Amino acid sequence: MNQYDVIVIGGGVTGTAVARELSKFELKAALLEAKSDVGAASTKGNGGVTHSGYDAKAGTLKAKVNVRGTAMIPKLAKELNFKYINRGTTTLGFTEEDKIILKKLYENGLSNGVPKLKLIGRDEILKIDERVNKDVVMGLRAPTAGVVDPFELAIAFAENAAENGVPTFRNQEVKSIKKEDDVFIVKTQDKTYITKYIVNAAGVYGSEIANMVGIMDYVVKGRLGEILLVDKAIGFELNSVFFPTPGKDTKGVATIPTPDGNILIGSTARMVEDKEDLSVTREGIMDLLKGAKLLVPDIDEKYLIRQFAGLRPVAIDRNNDFVIEASKEVKGFVNVIGIQSPGIGAAPGIAEYVIDILSNEGLPLEEKKDFNPYRITIEDFSEVDDDVKEKLIKEDPLYGNIICRCEYVTEAEIVRAIHRPVGATTVDGVKRRVRAGMGRCQGGFCQPKVVSIIARELNISPEEVLLENINSNIIFGNLKNGR
Ligand SMILES: Cc1cc2nc3c(=O)[nH]c(=O)nc-3n(C[C@H](O)[C@H](O)[C@H](O)COP(=O)(O)OP(=O)(O)OC[C@H]3O[C@@H](n4cnc5c(N)ncnc54)[C@H](O)[C@@H]3O)c2cc1C
Incomplete structure (x- = not known):
């Protein structure tokens, strides 16, 4: 029998960050991932922006872990050797109405403790990047934001966790969980694991995993987003991530410089019922192109080389916040639910928060003396x-x-x-x-x-x-x- 102190279910950026955090302690822990690789669900289909945290509603858990996580990313990038570019985000306003929204976002960001946030005018924006639409009138500059390759981040967390004794078992889809006395019996298609604690980081399937032990508190649905990849042959990179002034549910269509020198255009947003729906529509592509050209008119569709989609795990009726809590009814079961955007930059903050919860739930945490925070990468x-x-x-x-x-x-x-x-x-x-x-x-x-x-x-x-x-x-x- 495989006996553990903690099993993490779900190897997206959230679960892998938690696994890496757990690997700092004298524990027997493991990560179970249903797919053939880590970072292969929501974590693969996204923009990779490590958001500064100005837009999460002040006072929410999302705001707290976002600002904390993004502040941790530069040091983590050095330790784990993943690609990270820190060009900041610039949210662009084109109308008087946009200016009002940007000022509100600025105030919200200050309440969230976002460092170095600044409202800037047209000239300063064009100094950041001359390719920005000249009709711009105001920008909200957030220099602490950056961009990572999101699956590289998840791989880096998982590799470093494994090197510090917390393995990832892939192709292990959790099918059932039973609580017997003080332990959980976790069954996948071909194996059984026994564990004292569970961290449910299963993304859009977070509600199904919680339901397995009778926790019916959550409804998680997918909000689909489409993304376009622009070839490097376009001949220029962007000096910042550019967002439009946001709408009600999403940050709008952004143009994102990737750490590898491409540009991403993303993303759209629509709620879907099917949790496996990753369809890209013609309408979505047209919306993305229109949105990108509004920000950077030089973006040319002839350089598009790929389109893809991902699902943001959204906790329904939870005010768009992240829900990270220990179950009151099922002791030892920690749910990490609804990690919609910005899960990427927030992940290290979420992981720290989960460790605090586990400690409050009675998990003894003795620091490992030989924890190695560093990861050596493959020579490029x-x-x-x-x-x-x-x-x-x-x-x-x-x-x-x-x-x-x-x-x-x-x-x-x-x-x-x-x-x-x-x-x-x-x-x-x-x-x-x-x-x-x-x-x-x-x-x-x-x-x-x-x-x-x-x-x-x-x-x-x-x-x-x-x-x-x-x-x-x-x-x-x-x-x-x-x-
Ligand atoms: C189009 C788009 C753009 C986005 N852009 C950004 C961005 O720029 N910046 C940002 O911060 N965020 C962005 N996001 C959001 C970001 O992708 C998510 O916040 C993040 O990836 C959530 O990670 P996760 O680990 O919680 O979920 P996931 O990555 O979905 O991981 C959950 C894992 O659980 C596994 N799993 C499920 N069921 C089981 C089971 N029964 N047994 C075992 N394993 C199971 C899944 O296979 C999966 O690997 C974007 C999202 C989308 C869709």
């Missing part, structure tokens, strides 16, 4: 100087074999991505770790090669290699041999 071959390239190829000739031509990714980097603590096991897992397939051709050239490398390194047949989740096999038999 495309970024290093020629003499380093030469040295790397001498050490490992696989560095001399470029697999992804668009993003200049070598075979050595792919092999290393597979053999890390929470290593890639799928084509998308490789893509998210080293960017093979992330460029202009979107894997058209390198995918078959990536499939062969995964098959070889994991000692499975190419037919068994998955794109991402169960049943997403890419190869079905061998025509040449008549099979």
Whole structure:
């Protein structure tokens, strides 16, 4: 039997951040994730902005963990070696009405304790980036905001947690939970785990997980958002994330510079009933383009290379706030519900908050003396100087074999991505770790090669290699041999 002090359910940015926080203590803990990889649900389909926290309603839990989490991100980026760019956000106003809203947001941000927040005029905005629509009249500048690659963040948390003794078990979909005496019996499709505490970080499925132990307090629904990816070939980067003055439910369509030099346009917002609905509509794409051009008119649709969607987990009838609490009826069960935006920057703040709750619930927390906060990443071959390239190829000739031509990714980097603590096991897992397939051709050239490398390194047949989740096999038999 697998006996634990704490089991975290759900390996999105929330669950992985909690797992990493737990790994600082002398505990037996583990993370269970239903999918083939961490960060593969809401955490993969988002803009990656670490929001400063000016817009969460003052006094809410969301405001508190957002400001705290975003303040922790720069240090974490150094420790965990994930890509982070700190260009701030600039929320743009074009009308007198926008100016009133921006001033209110500014006041709200001050109440939330957002540092360095500033209202700025047209000239200052155009100094930040001359590509901004010249009709702008006012901006709310939030320099503490930044952008990460959200699945890299989740991978970084999970890897560091694993290196400090808190493993992630993937392809472990929790099917039932029973409380027996002082412990929970957690069953997945093929395994049983026994644990004293549970942290429910299952995103849009948070209500279903809570229901398994009879907690009926939450209704979680998905608010779908669509995003467009602009190719680097557009020839410019943005010097800030640009938002329009927000509407009632969302922050509106933003233009976001990614840490890898692309631009994201996102996102739309509509409530959906189906928790697996990730459809992108023509209407959504048109709205995104219109929204992006309002902010940065030079955005040109001919450079769009991909569109995708994600679901924000929304707790219904909870005033759009995050709900993070221990169950009063079921001792030892902590729910982290409705982590809609801004879950990315907030994640480290949420994790700290969860640890406090667990401690209040009686979990003994003795700090690990040998906790290692640092994570060593895979050398990015495309970024290093020629003499380093030469040295790397001498050490490992696989560095001399470029697999992804668009993003200049070598075979050595792919092999290393597979053999890390929470290593890639799928084509998308490789893509998210080293960017093979992330460029202009979107894997058209390198995918078959990536499939062969995964098959070889994991000692499975190419037919068994998955794109991402169960049943997403890419190869079905061998025509040449008549099979
Ligand atoms: C279009 C869009 C844009 C966004 N932009 C931003 C942004 O720029 N900045 C920002 O801060 N936020 C943004 N967000 C919000 C952000 O994506 C979420 O706040 C965050 O990803 C929530 O993470 P999570 O870990 O709580 O949920 P998830 O990432 O959904 O993780 C939950 C995990 O639980 C797993 N799970 C579910 N059921 C089970 C089960 N039975 N057993 C085991 N595992 C299970 C799932 O597979 C999943 O991996 C955006 C969201 C969308 C949709």
